[in-house]
Amino acid sequence: MQPDISVKNLNKTYGGGFQALKNINLDIESGEIFALLGPNGAGKTTLISIICGIVNLSSGEVKAAGYDIIRDYRKARQSIGLVPQELNTDSFETVWDTVCFSRGLFGKPPSPAHIEQVLRDLSLWDKRSNRIMSLSGGMKRRVMIAKALSHEPQILFLDEPTAGVDVELRRDMWNMVRKLRENGVTIILTTHYIEEAEEMADRIGVIRDGEIILVEEKSTLMSKLGKKELRLHLQKPMEKLPGELLLEPVELSDDGYELIYSFDSQEEQDGVARLLRKLSELGIEYRDLQTRESSLEDIFVNLVHE
Amino acid sequence: MNLHGVSAIYKFEMARMRRTLMQSVASPVISTCLYFVVFGSAIGSRMGDIDNISYGAYIIPGLVMLSLLMQSISNASFGIYMPKFSGTIYEVLSAPVSYLEVVLGYVGAAATKSVILGIIILLTAKLFVNYDVLHPFWMFAFLVLTAITFSLFGFIIGIWADGFEKLQIVPLMIVTPLVFLGGTFYSIDMLPEAWQTVSLFNPVVYLISGFRWAFYGVSDVHVGISVGMTFFFLTSCMVGVWWIFKTGYRLRS
Numbered sequence: 001m002q003p004d005i006s007v008k009n010l011n012k013t014y015g016g017g018f019q020a021l022k023n024i025n026l027d028i029e030s031g032e033i034f035a036l037l038g039p040n041g042a043g044k045t046t047l048i049s050i051i052c053g054i055v056n057l058s059s060g061e062v063k064a065a066g067y068d069i070i071r072d073y074r075k076a077r078q079s080i081g082l083v084p085q086e087l088n089t090d091s092f093e094t095v096w097d098t099v100c101f102s103r104g105l106f107g108k109p110p111s112p113a114h115i116e117q118v119l120r121d122l123s124l125w126d127k128r129s130n131r132i133m134s135l136s137g138g139m140k141r142r143v144m145i146a147k148a149l150s151h152e153p154q155i156l157f158l159d160e161p162t163a164g165v166d167v168e169l170r171r172d173m174w175n176m177v178r179k180l181r182e183n184g185v186t187i188i189l190t191t192h193y194i195e196e197a198e199e200m201a202d203r204i205g206v207i208r209d210g211e212i213i214l215v216e217e218k219s220t221l222m223s224k225l226g227k228k229e230l231r232l233h234l235q236k237p238m239e240k241l242p243g244e245l246l247l248e249p250v251e252l253s254d255d256g257y258e259l260i261y262s263f264d265s266q267e268e269q270d271g272v273a274r275l276l277r278k279l280s281e282l283g284i285e286y287r288d289l290q291t292r293e294s295s296l297e298d299i300f301v302n303l304v305h306e
Numbered sequence: 307m308n309l310h311g312v313s314a315i316y317k318f319e320m321a322r323m324r325r326t327l328m329q330s331v332a333s334p335v336i337s338t339c340l341y342f343v344v345f346g347s348a349i350g351s352r353m354g355d356i357d358n359i360s361y362g363a364y365i366i367p368g369l370v371m372l373s374l375l376m377q378s379i380s381n382a383s384f385g386i387y388m389p390k391f392s393g394t395i396y397e398v399l400s401a402p403v404s405y406l407e408v409v410l411g412y413v414g415a416a417a418t419k420s421v422i423l424g425i426i427i428l429l430t431a432k433l434f435v436n437y438d439v440l441h442p443f444w445m446f447a448f449l450v451l452t453a454i455t456f457s458l459f460g461f462i463i464g465i466w467a468d469g470f471e472k473l474q475i476v477p478l479m480i481v482t483p484l485v486f487l488g489g490t491f492y493s494i495d496m497l498p499e500a501w502q503t504v505s506l507f508n509p510v511v512y513l514i515s516g517f518r519w520a521f522y523g524v525s526d527v528h529v530g531i532s533v534g535m536t537f538f539f540l541t542s543c544m545v546g547v548w549w550i551f552k553t554g555y556r557l558r559s
Contacts, residue, residue, distance in 0.1 A: 105309060105310075
């Protein structure tokens, strides 16, 4: 099956000479949720903007739903819905009008039934006759999503969808994304909230300084790069690590009450047992212990700071 | 052709006109009426006829042209500037619409509004001044062509402008003087010869002259030249718009 989004050797240099994207190659499969992570200014929005037709590419080839975004721009764009990062909405139009406008703009005949469904799904139905300017920030965000879904796109881009959004809306949005995926919509989201990618995504791509530095299944990524940590709370504080422990990847906390042992979750698991045996041989007593698996956030921070 | 897209933009723009009825229709109609009252009825009654046409009737084509030009420019420039300003332009740029369709939607709506306005002003003028239209077809043709041309021009200004000041500067600083000096209130035959020559460099002279010919059969320049010049401006503006979309000027980086 062909990928829904196919990016080949994509470069983008802005007028001022700034190279925002460097030789990007990326395939996004039909029906998956793909999270694009990266620090500010890494090129996430530029990449999305090029695929959606808002920014011109400098070189390379991009296809959406199998159509070249330049030669077959109509078919390519018809298959895409975009929720941009900024809250760019009209002010004086009603919710209903602005969503109907979007559907028409994307070449679809009017369908009050579909628009009603979209508005109901996004809890906007009661607000359909309100002017957009009278809505709260969270409601405006919903309106932007409704506009993006108005023409029944096959691919949905969510650029920082939950930035500045309250917990309730974030939950609603995640539920909506899952529902869309069940209906076969491919979803690409960029986010700062690693929690979001961790919760939602099937695959994760990390972009840094205009380059894709990694694309991996989320589960593989987490197990491959995930670190585990064992913390031992000591009965008595230690001033420094005993010589026998210096060879192990063990650190002592500043107050001397904690021993922190980091290990790879992929490696053989006898490290913990060996450490505990050593501690009892040395007569070091502890009153509690806990292990923690590193989150995607830790992995991400490590990656972008390499 | 994405007809649904064209119609969406067109309807959206026309809805803006309905929402701002006072600003987009009432205020130009009122200000033009003031011209008719002051120059047509009050002062006009003491002025001699020009080309055997009463002064009140003589200035009608020029005044309609004045509103037509100003409103076409302001409708179209505002129509495309606002999405740029509010950021909603992203949607048009990412939509499956061609350049032609975008222009048809925005410029078509702006020109429609101007034509409607021009007709309202003409009807209102009937209340103040008695006039006839000798060549109704040509009158309407000039009305429509000028509305389209200057809506295209307004579209270019709206793309070019990066602030509200720039949006105002062309209509106020350039178009208004050109209209006032373009024979709205006088025949350029009444000017000293040197100024007559200077006036011929004013494009608005050709528009007003042609339009007045359609009303009364008299003109400062031959009507054929007026028609030719109108098409020349139309083509120039089309080339300008074509260039904007081809280069992505101020739209796509």
